[in-house]
Amino acid sequence: MLVIRPLQENDLDDLYAMAQSAGKGLTTLPADRELLQKKINHARETFNQRIAPEAGLYLFALEDIQRKKTVGISGIQARVGLDEVFYNYRLSVTVNASKELGVHVRTPTLHLSNDMTDTSEICSLLLSDDYKGGGNGLLLSRCRFMYLDEFRKHFSEKVFAEMRGVSDAQGRSPLWDALGTKFFDMEFSEADMLSGLGNKSFIAELMPKYPIYLPMLPDSARAVIGRVHDNTAPALRMLQSEGFNFNGLVDIFDGGPVVEAFVHNIRTVREGMNRHAMVTRKPVNLDVPADERVMVSNRSFRDFRVTTLPIDCIGPDTVSLPPEVAEALQIESGDPVRLAPLKDSGMLTKHSYRSSVPGGASKWQS
Amino acid sequence: MWLVRPAQPDDLDQILAMAGTQCARLSSTLPKQGDALAYKIEQSLASFAGRISAEDDPPRFLFVLENTETGDIAGTAGIDARAGNGQPFYSYRRDALIHASHELGVSRRVEVLYPSHSLTDVSLLCSFSIRPELQDTDAFELLSRARILFIADHREWFTPRMAVEIQGVQQEDGSVPFWDSLGRHFFDMDFETADQYSGQLSKTFIAELMPPNPIYVTLLSETAQNAMGQPHQITVPNFELLQREGFQPGSYLDIFDAGPVLEGRTDSLKTLVTSHPKELHGTNEDTGETCLIAAGEREQFRCTLTPVAETLDDKLKVPVATWKTLNRTAGDRVRIAPL
Numbered sequence: 229m230l231v232i233r234p235l236q237e238n239d240l241d242d243l244y245a246m247a248q249s250a251g252k253g254l255t256t257l258p259a260d261r262e263l264l265q266k267k268i269n270h271a272r273e274t275f276n277q278r279i280a281p282e283a284g285l286y287l288f289a290l291e292d293i294q295r296k297k298t299v300g301i302s303g304i305q306a307r308v309g310l311d312e313v314f315y316n317y318r319l320s321v322t323v324n325a326s327k328e329l330g331v332h333v334r335t336p337t338l339h340l341s342n343d344m345t346d347t348s349e350i351c352s353l354l355l356s357d358d359y360k361g362g363g364n365g366l367l368l369s370r371c372r373f374m375y376l377d378e379f380r381k382h383f384s385e386k387v388f389a390e391m392r393g394v395s396d397a398q399g400r401s402p403l404w405d406a407l408g409t410k411f412f413d414m415e416f417s418e419a420d421m422l423s424g425l426g427n428k429s430f431i432a433e434l435m436p437k438y439p440i441y442l443p444m445l446p447d448s449a450r451a452v453i454g455r456v457h458d459n460t461a462p463a464l465r466m467l468q469s470e471g472f473n474f475n476g477l478v479d480i481f482d483g484g485p486v487v488e489a490f491v492h493n494i495r496t497v498r499e500g501m502n503r504h505a506m507v508t509r510k511p512v513n514l515d516v517p518a519d520e521r522v523m524v525s526n527r528s529f530r531d532f533r534v535t536t537l538p539i540d541c542i543g544p545d546t547v548s549l550p551p552e553v554a555e556a557l558q559i560e561s562g563d564p565v566r567l568a569p570l571k572d573s574g575m576l577t578k579h580s581y582r583s584s585v586p587g588g589a590s591k592w593q594s
Numbered sequence: 595m596w597l598v599r600p601a602q603p604d605d606l607d608q609i610l611a612m613a614g615t616q617c618a619r620l621s622s623t624l625p626k627q628g629d630a631l632a633y634k635i636e637q638s639l640a641s642f643a644g645r646i647s648a649e650d651d652p653p654r655f656l657f658v659l660e661n662t663e664t665g666d667i668a669g670t671a672g673i674d675a676r677a678g679n680g681q682p683f684y685s686y687r688r689d690a691l692i693h694a695s696h697e698l699g700v701s702r703r704v705e706v707l708y709p710s711h712s713l714t715d716v717s718l719l720c721s722f723s724i725r726p727e728l729q730d731t732d733a734f735e736l737l738s739r740a741r742i743l744f745i746a747d748h749r750e751w752f753t754p755r756m757a758v759e760i761q762g763v764q765q766e767d768g769s770v771p772f773w774d775s776l777g778r779h780f781f782d783m784d785f786e787t788a789d790q791y792s793g794q795l796s797k798t799f800i801a802e803l804m805p806p807n808p809i810y811v812t813l814l815s816e817t818a819q820n821a822m823g824q825p826h827q828i829t830v831p832n833f834e835l836l837q838r839e840g841f842q843p844g845s846y847l848d849i850f851d852a853g854p855v856l857e858g859r860t861d862s863l864k865t866l867v868t869s870h871p872k873e874l875h876g877t878n879e880d881t882g883e884t885c886l887i888a889a890g891e892r893e894q895f896r897c898t899l900t901p902v903a904e905t906l907d908d909k910l911k912v913p914v915a916t917w918k919t920l921n922r923t924a925g926d927r928v929r930i931a932p933l
Binding site for chain 1: 693694695697698700702704706775776779780781782783791798799802803804805806807808809810812813814
């Protein structure tokens, strides 16, 4: 059984091994023990509410309970751009026109922006290769939306994700090669790594501040602006199905898009519903396909836990849990839980449950 | 004998014929269209006559180089009393920013081109064209420097700062690397068209179409970067002559071809400093050092080359043929400058 829970002290070794095998491209989780330890500490203080809410870094681990092994991580940064400056390029259009000459030229232009400042970011998603498929990635990513939903006052109304941009097998980014290197004499992979180590705003300070007119860049660079790396395409599709959209901002290094959504519009949030736990002795076959399962969370701020259950377990007011699931969620009969679809296809509506619990009914949509 | 004098309506056909043989760049300051040129000559005559002084329509002078034996026109040269002629005058100012990060121990110089109107209303030497075969002759120097002698005697019409735009690099096939790397994207036209418009139309189209923000030099093509501040091959003699005159390349570049803009202080220009007013007298000898000699105010202005036999006090003895060319007689005031 796989369970989402807050990142803990003893996750360091597993995390380091995962970061090492992930290689380049995951700037928020570099293979650096000291840095990972710092992140764990940061997350612990966040869940224990020992730091200011806007400084929070909520990191969740995906644990294989049987093997006692951490196999994935995902996170939410409560606010970006408060300590250091958070940079993006805004892809906009400059129009130059002369009626006298009948000329009307549209020039795509990149403007340096700090527009995401003070916004919550979903970040740091990494899943072990051995565990890919079977809805594990969906659980790892979507559990964050359940958390955002439960504790909205800790986050901004709008959340965003930076998607990894295009780079080739050697780690070369066409945009970086055409733009970044002209201002900062460094390979993309190196700059990217420095970013992960927390130096991104230092590098950004060396980057051009005036608008960049795209016709002055080579076609290879222009073509990747706002596009994601092939490996990131599934993650982008998942976020799009949640209601995230490209907001016109791109990464200043590789041109990867920023997607954003209002929390109240995120599908996982809209389609969630409340139940009460009912621990049952009846055997439950937990091993069903992803599209027959739902996410179930214990609604705890400090010890947030999420796992999946067969849809069949959902009753009108309650949800039946086998004891091992109740234990994994650290709940007992009668405790409130929250459910949300795991897959995209709206399985909850297919089963057409209409909750008789008032709180649940109000959340029920489509 | 070579004579520089104000352009007249009768010169129109000859100037047009000559302008037609020059390469593209001239059109912006010397129209290739008959009516536009006729208007420019008319403006010039009104300026010489002192009929133009309105703020929004400042004087602009056009001189021609005439072979007095044949009556042929062999060159043109102009002065705009106020660059932009009442409208903004566009240049790029080449500047630098240091992008530095203390934390990363990195510091880098980044070159930037800023759109600038700073040269607006500065007196501008312009419209210089000459038959190619005269490039290395005294006539070439006469045509260019006659303007400074005119300024010396009409100093109140001109500003303390002066500028000259030098044609920038153009490839054999007519392409202009700087234009192709920058302007073409925004103006959506080839260099020649844009240049012609800038000669004919109001400069509004530049304001409308030119990119409003500074340009990072490092994002230009390499050939465009190399062309910045470089004179076109055919303008090199003029470029060098003007530098001897006291003009210096500064930080301004032409917005279309990135040709250098030379700047100078009017009162320090060599011709102005080394020229002297004299009283005209005759001699039968035509030996002696060849000098520039200018005489006549406003539309009477004429400038030629003459051997100077001797100068005593403020009396100047030159051949009587020179008098005729200058339309002056003994006792008149003239101004001379050494070649």
